[in-house]
Amino acid sequence: MNFSFFKKAPVKPNLSFLGVDMHSHLLPGIDDGLKTVEQTVSFIRELHEMGYQKFICTPHILNGVHNNTPEKIEAALQIARSAIIEAEIPVTIEAAAEYMIDDSFENLLKADSKLLTFGKNYILIEMSYLAMPFNIYEVLFELQIRGYQPILAHPERYNFYHNDFKRYEEMRDRQILFQINLLSLSGYYGKEVKKIGEKLIEANMVEFIGLDMHHEAHLQMTKDFTSTKAFYDLVEKIPLLNKTLL
Numbered sequence: 001m002n003f004s005f006f007k008k009a010p011v012k013p014n015l016s017f018l019g020v021d022m023h024s025h026l027l028p029g030i031d032d033g034l035k036t037v038e039q040t041v042s043f044i045r046e047l048h049e050m051g052y053q054k055f056i057c058t059p060h061i062l063n064g065v066h067n068n069t070p071e072k073i074e075a076a077l078q079i080a081r082s083a084i085i086e087a088e089i090p091v092t093i094e095a096a097a098e099y100m101i102d103d104s105f106e107n108l109l110k111a112d113s114k115l116l117t118f119g120k121n122y123i124l125i126e127m128s129y130l131a132m133p134f135n136i137y138e139v140l141f142e143l144q145i146r147g148y149q150p151i152l153a154h155p156e157r158y159n160f161y162h163n164d165f166k167r168y169e170e171m172r173d174r175q176i177l178f179q180i181n182l183l184s185l186s187g188y189y190g191k192e193v194k195k196i197g198e199k200l201i202e203a204n205m206v207e208f209i210g211l212d213m214h215h216e217a218h219l220q221m222t223k224d225f226t227s228t229k230a231f232y233d234l235v236e237k238i239p240l241l242n243k244t245l246l
């Protein structure tokens with residue numbers, strides 16, 4: 001008998017084992033993510049149907065490109081939250097930020113400005129995709145002495161680390177937590193990113209899975225990939241912390 005049909009049959013997406021997403025660009029109109037509050041409501045409705053109960057939205061803070069402030073992010077959060085209540089979607093929505101590590105971030109940090117965090121004083125940070133920031137270790141240290149727990153967004157997407165796996169270990173030695181993108185494991189960002197994502201899982205170096213959702217193609221790909229058994233086979237072995245954020 002041929003069982004291949006069963007192997008290939010799509011499964012119903014069920015992301016309730018994650019429960020909380022802590023990396024997204026779902027707040028309307030403040031970065032390169034969703035543009036309107038109507039989109040926010042529609043995306044959150046679909047993601048709730050897939051099993052999410054809570055969203056910690058993380059708009060970019062990137063000097064000169066996305067000049068967001070805690071006040072601007074709070075205002076967008078209020079707009080999104082009211083619309084979600086109005087639409088009667090039973091989810092919690094909060095906000096923090098995805099901070100780009102650059103000179104301006106270092107200045108913000110050293111001036112003891114208010115930084116947006118979630119959970120156990122977690123702060124989501126990202127690096128340029130082009131090169132490792134020269135001040136990365138100094139910034140990590142400055143964050144930690146102020147009591148922040150850095151989470152590096154999508155470590156698997158920094159190509160300059162791909163042939164230098166030791167760099168990941170250096171970060172781990174400095175107690176940095178890692179968040180990989182769900183879509184990285186699908187091959188959406190390329191074969192190499194997928195491979196490194198899997199390698200990080202194998203090496204027990206992943207604490208969070210995030211959607212990093214920006215637009216319709218991300219939502220569609222997320223639905224497609226989470227309809228495959230391959231996705232669950234890959235992630236079920238990870239001792240994730242997403243649910244601790246409920």
Ligand SMILES: [Fe+2]
Binds near residue numbers: 098153
């Ligand atoms: Fe992001």
